[in-house]
Structure formats: structure tokens, C-alpha cells
Amino acid sequence: MKNSLGKVYRIKPRQPKVAVIGAGPAGLSAAYMLSKRGVPVEVFEAGTQPGGLAKSISLWNQTVDLGPHRFFSKDERVNRLWFEVVGSDFTVINRMTRIHYENKLFDYPLKPFDALAKLGLVEAVHCGLSYLKSKCSAPCDPATFEDWVVQHFGNRLYEMFFRTYSEKLWGISCQELDADFAAQRIRQLSLYEAVKNGLLKSNTRQHKTLVDEFAYPKLGAGMVYERMAQRIVQNGGFVHYGTQVEKVFTENGVATGIVLRDGALRKYDHIISSMPLPVLVARLPESPPHVKYLTQFLRFRNTILVYLQVDSPNLFPDNWLYVHSPEVRVGRITNFRNWSSDLYGAERSSILALEYWCNDEDALWREGEPQIVELAGKELRSSGLVGNAKILNGHVHRIPRCYPVYSTGYRKVLGPIQDYLGSIRGLQAIGRYGAFKYNNQDHSILMGILAAENVQEQASHNLWEVNTDYDSYQEDEAVVLR
Ligand SMILES: Cc1cc2nc3c(=O)[nH]c(=O)nc-3n(C[C@H](O)[C@H](O)[C@H](O)COP(=O)(O)OP(=O)(O)OC[C@H]3O[C@@H](n4cnc5c(N)ncnc54)[C@H](O)[C@@H]3O)c2cc1C
Structure with a gap:
């Protein structure tokens, strides 16, 4: 069997065949770790590029992320993987973030x-x-x-x-x-x-902390995942873009394959899924009705990102600002000019991303692009952050179900769903949407690494425990870049 690079893919005896659903940080980390160890792995991605929510996109001759994407982890395994992929192509950013409230800027944290x-x-x-x-x-x-x-x-x-x-x-x-x-x-x-x-x-001399500085890939957060995808292919694996998985197939409590949009059933020994948890459960052929019923109580929040190109290279020094002022709807503003110079190259303008959050039924979610750009332009102007600088262009990027909502009692809903999924042999649910976890990149990367170890080393990591140790996930440690 040959992959797109023509690399011959030799299936070693007794190596399990693995399908990974989703080429976001979670899915790609799992596939990358497996491919490094010679495990035959295929990634199926509904979209056209790698990175999921952490991808980078091109806009007005510059590169931007989907909102701010600061990488930070205290986990050695996650840092090792990240730096292995990024190499020396990162820049250390002196973090600057503030809160906009009553037309004043307060330090954050x-x-x-x-x-x-x-x-x-x-x-x-x-x-x-x-x-x-x-x-x-x-x-x-x-x-x-x-x-x-x-x-x-x-x-x-x-x-x-x-x-x-x-x-x-x-x-x-x-x-x-x-x-x-x-x-x-x-x-x-x-x-x-x-x-x-x-x-x-x-x-005392203030200790440099993760609050103060962080490592950022020179070409944007998505660079990490573009490289991971390339290396999976170099290692003999496959990454299929524009290939949506419709459902995971199970027989007698064992996951045996995936079904693609065209109805084709592909057989695998293990399936690692980062597709939306409610969709996964609703479409599993053997899901008990009470488990399917519970998924409707898992709530998500949508994001609208409004990118505005402003005609000035010097607006404000922050990487991003939290907008607490109640008189505007915008919640956060990212200034990509203050991340890596490779993002803008010779361009003189600044691209800002204004974040709005809403539900499916909110009027704003259904509003047209020109109206949303106009709202964002007005709110940006009223914030006083851009003075009289001209707004040259606007672009809207909608992200449905971007945030899992930890509403009170959500754990009672999630518990039986986790128990059921845990009972299916050969299936692992990972990722932000895939496991209903308010993950940052590092949590999703860790879930991917551990899922790969469960397959390859027959480890028994409990993936649901990732991103629950809140006490140690605080930002007060010295930066350890390598
Ligand atoms: C505005 C914003 C700001 C953020 N800021 C930060 C930050 O500062 N620092 C940080 O570390 N993290 C940040 N994050 C979070 C980070 O982006 C996520 O934690 C990370 O991308 C989650 O990775 P994942 O692989 O779990 O899920 P995703 O990134 O959602 O990837 C899942 C992938 O699966 C694909 N998929 C879904 N269903 C199917 C299907 N049926 N078939 C095939 N493919 C499918 C999707 O297309 C997607 O590519 C931010 C996110 C947002 C939206």
C-alpha cells in the first residue's frame, strides 16, 4: 500500500490498524505518535486543512489564527512533542494582555x-x-x-x-x-x-513566569499541525482532507470501523475520535436510548470572529484584550501585529480579531456578514483603541459549537455518556468537542499522546481525567522551553 508521498506502507504483523477522526491537535497528536512507531494510521478530516480550531488562515496577505492561540503546558510529554515538531521556528513572546473596562485598561491577570x-x-x-x-x-x-x-x-x-x-x-x-x-x-x-x-x-526581582512569556510558532499556531500532518505522511500514514466520517460502527460492544459520507464502511482495529461527542453517541448503532437522550443536555456556545484590517502598524501593544465593558457585545480583541513578525511580513496594516459569542437561535448568529462587520467596526471605534485609523477590510468567520458549556450539573449528564463510551472496546473519544472538555491545545495534545499509548503500548490511561487537575494547571511556574 502506498500513501500520497509514494511511501510504501508495510503493515507489520499484529500491528493494529487505526483510524483517527479529526485533524485537530488531539487527532493529529495521536496519529503522529502512532505513525512514529510504525503503526498504520489514517486520519479523516472533514475540513480542507489541518489544525482544527488551532489552525492558521491567510487573510489580506497576512497570517492569522482563530483568535489568540497561546501555547502553554507544564506537561513534559506535551512540551517535548511540541518542540520536536516546531524545532527552532518559534519566537518567545512577552505576553501583554489587559482588561478593557470603563474606557480604562487594567492589567491581566x-x-x-x-x-x-x-x-x-x-x-x-x-x-x-x-x-x-x-x-x-x-x-x-x-x-x-x-x-x-x-x-x-x-x-x-x-x-x-x-x-x-x-x-x-x-x-x-x-x-x-x-x-x-x-x-x-x-x-x-x-x-x-x-x-x-x-x-x-x-x-524582589520578579521571577519570569508563564504569565509573562510564552513560545509561539513563527508562522502561527497552525504551523505545528501542518507539520504534524506532513510528518504523519512521511512516516507512511494517511491524512484524508474533505472526508467527513458519518459514524463509528460497532458490533457486540466492539468498534470495528467507520462509515464515510458515501456510505462506505472501512474496517479498523482501533478508532480514535475527536468528532463532536453528541454526534458520535447519537450515531453509534448500539447506543442505549438513555445515553442518546442525555447528549441533548450537553450545551455548546458559538463564536463569531470578526477580522478587521486597520490601516496602522501601531495600534496598542497587547496580544489580546478582554473587553468587560457591558455597553459593547464584543468580548475579546486580538492584535496579530503583536505576535510574530512572520505573520505580517512587509505589510503595514494590523489585523484585529473581535470575538462575539452566541447561540444558534440568537439573531447575531444568523446576521449577514456586512451587518456583523459594521457592528464590529462601530464597537472597535467606540473603544478608543484605534483612534482615527481607517478600517480597510472586514471578514467574518463563524465557529459553531466552539465552547462546551460547563453549566451546573453537567457532570451528571456527562458521567453516563463517559461510562458507555468507556465500555466500547477499540474506541477512544478525545479532544475539546470530541470529549466535551474545555480544552486548550495542550490538553488535546495530551489526550492524543495518551490515546496513542493506549493503542500501541496497551496502556490504560483514563483519558477523561485529562484537564481535571485544575490546581496544577496554573500559570505560576517558570518557563521551561526545552
Ligand atoms: C477563539 C479561540 C481561542 C483559543 N485560544 C487558545 C489559546 O490561547 N491557547 C490554547 O492552547 N488553546 C486555545 N484555544 C483552544 C484550541 O483551539 C483547542 O483546544 C484545540 O484546537 C482543540 O483541539 P481538538 O483536536 O480537540 O479539536 P478541534 O480543534 O476542534 O479539531 C477537531 C477536528 O475534527 C474535525 N471533525 C469534526 N467532526 C468530524 C467528522 N465527522 N469527520 C471528520 N473530521 C471531523 C474538525 O473539522 C476539526 O478539524 C482556543 C480556541 C478558540 C476557538
């Missing part, structure tokens, strides 16, 4: 002295009192996002710096959002610890 200085003395005292009040009446084990943040920062800071942004992102009240989301994405700090750290750090 929130720094108590910066925030309190910009809020003024009276507001600072209110924040302090509100924090003390929350400490006196804090519930022991917060169940919701709101409880968690109020317990750690007090109600006043929660209202200013957490509520609006989170409600824009998730489209539900913070009382309906599970505390898991806060524990995963907000540093394990309380206001007291943050103030204490601020005082201590002002007396």
Missing part, C-alpha cells in the same frame, strides 16, 4: 495595586470591605462560578471583572455556570494572596 489605583481610593475601600464580607460568609465548597469568584475576590470585584465577561462568553448567568470553570481558568488566588504576592514581589 488582575494585579491588585494596578486595579485599585485605576479604580480610585473610594472604590478600592469598597472592594476591600466587600472581600472581607465574603470571607465572613463564604460557603465552604462553592458550586457555581459566582460563588467561587465571590469567595476568592469579593462581590465588588466579581461584578466589575468577572460577571460581564463570563456572561458574554457563556450566555448564561454566573449562577448557572459550574465552579469547575473558575477553578480551571482563574489562578488559585484570593484577593488576600494576590495583595501579599504583590507586596513581596515588589521587593
